[in-house]
Every structure is written in structure tokens, then in C-alpha cells.
Amino acid sequence: MAGKKLYIETMGCQMNVLDSELVVGQLNGRGYTLTDEMTTADVVLLNTCSVRDHAEAKALSRLGSLKKPKLGNPDMIVGVIGCMAERDPDGITTKMPHVDLICGPGELNKIPAMIDEIEETRNRSISLSQSLSRRSTPIERAVEYDSVEALDLSRSAGIDGNPLQAYVRVQRGCDKFCTFCVVPFTRGAERSRPPQLIVDECRMLVDRGVREITLLGQTVNSYVNQDDGKPVRFAELLERIDAVSGLERLRFVTSYPGDFTDDILEAMRDLRTACEYLHLPVQSGSDAVLKRMRRQYTVGEYVDFVDKAREIVPGITLASDFIVGFCSETDDEHAESLALIERCQFKNIFVFKYSERPGTVAAKRITDDVPDDVKRRRNLEMLHVQEQIAIQANQNLIGQTMQILVEGYSKRAIKAQVAETERGQEIGSEVTGQLVGRTRTDRIVVFAGEMNLVGRLIDVRVKAATALTLHGEVTGSHDPSCGTGDLISINVS
Numbered sequence: 001m002a003g004k005k006l007y008i009e010t011m012g013c014q015m016n017v018l019d020s021e022l023v024v025g026q027l028n029g030r031g032y033t034l035t036d037e038m039t040t041a042d043v044v045l046l047n048t049c050s051v052r053d054h055a056e057a058k059a060l061s062r063l064g065s066l067k068k069p070k071l072g073n074p075d076m077i078v079g080v081i082g083c084m085a086e087r088d089p090d091g092i093t094t095k096m097p098h099v100d101l102i103c104g105p106g107e108l109n110k111i112p113a114m115i116d117e118i119e120e121t122r123n124r125s126i127s128l129s130q131s132l133s134r135r136s137t138p139i140e141r142a143v144e145y146d147s148v149e150a151l152d153l154s155r156s157a158g159i160d161g162n163p164l165q166a167y168v169r170v171q172r173g174c175d176k177f178c179t180f181c182v183v184p185f186t187r188g189a190e191r192s193r194p195p196q197l198i199v200d201e202c203r204m205l206v207d208r209g210v211r212e213i214t215l216l217g218q219t220v221n222s223y224v225n226q227d228d229g230k231p232v233r234f235a236e237l238l239e240r241i242d243a244v245s246g247l248e249r250l251r252f253v254t255s256y257p258g259d260f261t262d263d264i265l266e267a268m269r270d271l272r273t274a275c276e277y278l279h280l281p282v283q284s285g286s287d288a289v290l291k292r293m294r295r296q297y298t299v300g301e302y303v304d305f306v307d308k309a310r311e312i313v314p315g316i317t318l319a320s321d322f323i324v325g326f327c328s329e330t331d332d333e334h335a336e337s338l339a340l341i342e343r344c345q346f347k348n349i350f351v352f353k354y355s356e357r358p359g360t361v362a363a364k365r366i367t368d369d370v371p372d373d374v375k376r377r378r379n380l381e382m383l384h385v386q387e388q389i390a391i392q393a394n395q396n397l398i399g400q401t402m403q404i405l406v407e408g409y410s411k412r413a414i415k416a417q418v419a420e421t422e423r424g425q426e427i428g429s430e431v432t433g434q435l436v437g438r439t440r441t442d443r444i445v446v447f448a449g450e451m452n453l454v455g456r457l458i459d460v461r462v463k464a465a466t467a468l469t470l471h472g473e474v475t476g477s478h479d480p481s482c483g484t485g486d487l488i489s490i491n492v493s
């Protein structure tokens with residue numbers, strides 16, 4: 001097995017990023033090394049997303065480009081893993097007969113055995129989790145948590161090669177069945193990991209140098225498991241992780257508005273590590289649309305929650321998701337979404353044009369009747385409203401000093417800066433040689449500094465701001481008594 005090369009490409013959400021890390025961890029342990037060269041790899045895995053049609057089309061196109069290399073090297077193993085594998089295995093094998101391995105997101109621990117089987121038999125191997133039962137309650141399911149999570153203790157630390165940050169899964173699946181969403185069908189029933197397993201994994205990651213952990217779940221705030229027969233809910237889980245010595249920052253995504261309880265907000269206020277940032281997808285500012293989406297809250301309840309979050313957690317920032325052009329969305333309903341954005345003053349939003357997904361309730365029962373050009377226009381309008389809010393909010397921060405965790409050179413920040421410059425938002429600084437860090441409230445700060453700042457908590461003063469990025473200068477210096485790699489907070493007068 002030694003010397004074999006693995007190419008893996010990840011599409012979609014943070015869940016997939018984490019899943020890919022876990023798969024890489026498993027295959028590293030079996031002698032595979034990662035390569036950037038797709039066409040010459042021994043095993044090529046595409047970790048796919050089914051949330052939008054566009055994502056599946058991209059995966060199919062990548063698979064199509066592998067036909068020739070596979071013809072030239074029949075021993076190459078081509079695999080599709082993740083949501084698209086679970087949602088449409090027959091479609092994949094019909095359109096892409098050169099695919100050898102199809103594995104759903106709940107079965108990833110089987111990949112090494114599947115590769116062995118393919119090498120031995122040269123037959124296609126398929127593993128799906130369609131048998132996941134919804135008959136039991138979330139807490140009953142949690143107790144029989146699937147074996148996939150054993151993987152997480154053998155994982156490598158770090159997100160996208162950044163050793164300071166890591167994702168930790170606390171929950172799989174979803175029971176909400178929003179009418180537009182394919183996730184309950186591809187990722188199965190909601191089940192939460194045992195709290196001790198999560199805390200152990202966080203401790204292991206911190207021992208390996210991780211300073212910031214982001215907990216992942218489809219509706220992370222509805223986490224529930226048990227310990228000694230007593231329920232452990234999300235606020236208590238946060239408390240237990242907060243006690244991990246050496247951890248500096250704790251975040252979580254994604255929260256479901258209807259399930260958010262006050263004790264979680266109080267934990268965010270009181271816990272040393274809990275960051276003042278909340279990603280809370282609302283999807284629409286119209287009650288009628290929310291009803292068609294089967295979201296289990298009203299706009300009024302959402303706004304009340306946002307107000308309460310700001311009252312309980314001082315300085316908190318909020319981000320949200322919106323879908324534009326959902327079935328029969330009118331101009332008035334769209335205007336209600338714009339008004340909600342103004343009302344809530346989000347730090348940022350993610351806007352998606354509705355795309356019908358096969359198998360969902362919306363695909364079966366509601367017509368996707370908003371023309372694409374209308375969806376596109378609404379998308380742009382929404383982004384424009386948000387951009388004005390973000391520019392204003394960020395410019396209000398000019399002159400303020402903020403604590404950031406320095407992450408290193410960030411491709412994303414560089415790209416954002418290039419995009420802003422191209423749009424005429426010249427901020428007058430060089431892209432290259434700049435470091436990037438993040439505030440507790442999830443604002444990205446770019447600044448000039450030495451690489452030895454990476455991994456440190458430092459203070460920066462904001463000098464300039466665009467909608468996406470703050471630009472700052474370091475306002476302190478290293479404590480010379482600190483050993484290399486120690487985390488320090490520089491207090492600036």
C-alpha cells in the first residue's frame with residue numbers, strides 16, 4: 001500500500017470539509033499520501049454536495065474529466081462520496097460508469113475496506129446509509145451513535161492546513177425537513193455524539209496545537225445526548241468544552257432559530273471561550289414564504305430572538321442565510337426579506353438562488369415558478385442592501401482596537417482584497433506579505449506583520465474597512481518572555 005497517492009476534492013459545507021479530513025486521516029494511516037494531481041492519483045475521491053443543482057453539475061463535470069485518465073490507468077479508483085453519493089447512486093453509475101466507489105456520508109469509515117474490495121475484485125463498491133431509522137427519538141438514536149465517529153479520534157488537526165483551527169462534529173443528520181432541503185435525505189436522522197467523546201476530541205486537538213474549535217451540526221443548538229442517564233443539552237456541552245485547558249475560542253454552526261434557548265445565549269455570555277458570533281439562517285423575511293418552506297418560526301419570533309441575543313450577549317454579531325426566488329415568492333415577499341436584513345443589521349449574509357432538489361417536499365408539491373432572471377435580480381438586490389450595512393458597520397470600527405487570533409496568510413483574504421480592489425474599493429495596501437486574523441465576532445482583519453505572530457492573540461487597531469475586511473495595524477509587541485508558540489494577549493493602552 002505504501003507510496004500510493006490520494007487526490008480528494010471537497011465541495012459544499014464545513015461538514016464535508018471535516019468528512020474529507022477524516023477520510024484523509026484514515027487513508028494516511030494506510031500509507032496513502034495526498035497529491036494535487038488528480039489525473040495521476042491512485043485513488044480519486046470527490047466529496048460531493050447536493051444542496052444545489054449547480055454543485056451536483058460541478059461534480060459530474062469533474063467525474064467526466066476523469067474518464068480519459070481512467071482509461072489510461074484502469075487501476076485508478078474513482079470514488080464519489082458525500083451527499084450526492086447518498087442521494088443518487090443510480091444516476092451516478094448510469095452517467096459515469098467509470099466510477100468504482102460510491103459512499104454516503106454516514107458510511108465513510110468503510111472506505112478503506114471498500115478500496116481493498118475494489119482492488120481485489122475490480123467490482124464497484126457501494127455503501128449507503130439509507131437504513132438509518134427515524135423511529136426512535138433523537139436521544140435514543142444518540143445513545144446508539146454510529147461507529148463513524150470513532151474516526152474522529154484518529155483525525156489530523158487543522159482546517160485547510162491551518163493547524164490552529166479545527167472542526168468537531170457534535171451531531172449528524174437533521175429532522176426538520178424544510179421543504180427545500182435535501183439534507184434530511186442525504187445525511188439521515190438527527191443524532192448527537194456522546195458529550196465525553198466530543199470533549200475528549202477537543203482536548204486531543206488542543207494538545208496538538210489547536211486554539212480555536214468550531215462545533216458542527218446541521219441544527220447544532222438542538223444537540224442532546226445523555227450522561228449517567230441525564231440529558232446533556234447544548235449549553236452544558238459548551239460548558240464542558242470551555243473547561244478544556246488551552247482552548248482559546250469556541251464557535252458553532254449552524255443554529256436553527258426555532259430551537260435556540262436562553263441558556264445557550266447565557267453560556268455565550270459567560271464562558272471564557274465562547275465567541276460572540278452566531279450564524280442563524282432565517283431563509284426569508286416573509287411569514288408566508290417561511291410557511292411554504294416549513295421553517296418552524298415566524299419573522300416576528302426571529303426578530304425577537306435577535307433582539308434578545310444582542311441584549312444577553314453584548315457585542316454579538318449575527319450572520320444569516322437567505323434563499324431568493326423560492327416557489328411563488330412575490331416582489332412583496334422579497335421586499336420583506338430586504339426589510340428584515342435592514343432590521344437585523346447582520347454582519348454578513350449568504351444568499352442562494354432557489355434551486356429545486358429532487359426528492360424534497362418542495363420538488364414534489366410546490367412549483368419552482370420564479371424565473372431565473374428574477375432570482376438573479378433579487379439576489380443582487382439583497383447583496384447590495386447587505387453590502388451597505390456591512391460597509392457602514394465596518395467603518396464604524398475604524399479607530400477601535402480589537403483582539404484577533406492570527407491565522408496566517410489567507411488565500412480567502414487575499415482573494416477578497418483583490419475583488420474589493422477590482423470593484424474600486426482601493427485600500428492602498430499591498431496584498432502580499434499581509435497576515436490575516438479573526439476577531440471573536442468573526443470579522444476578518446488583514447494587517448502587516450511577521451509570520452511569528454501566527455497562532456497568537458494580538459490586538460490590532462482598525463485603520464480602514466470594506467464590506468468584507470478590516471485593515472489594521474498591530475498595536476502591541478510580543479512579550480519577549482513568552483516561549484515560541486505560546487499564546488499571548490497584548491494589552492494596548
Ligand code: SF4
Nearest residue numbers: 174176177178181183
Ligand atoms: S434545518 Fe432545514 S435547511 Fe437546515 S439541514 Fe435541516 S432541513 Fe435542511
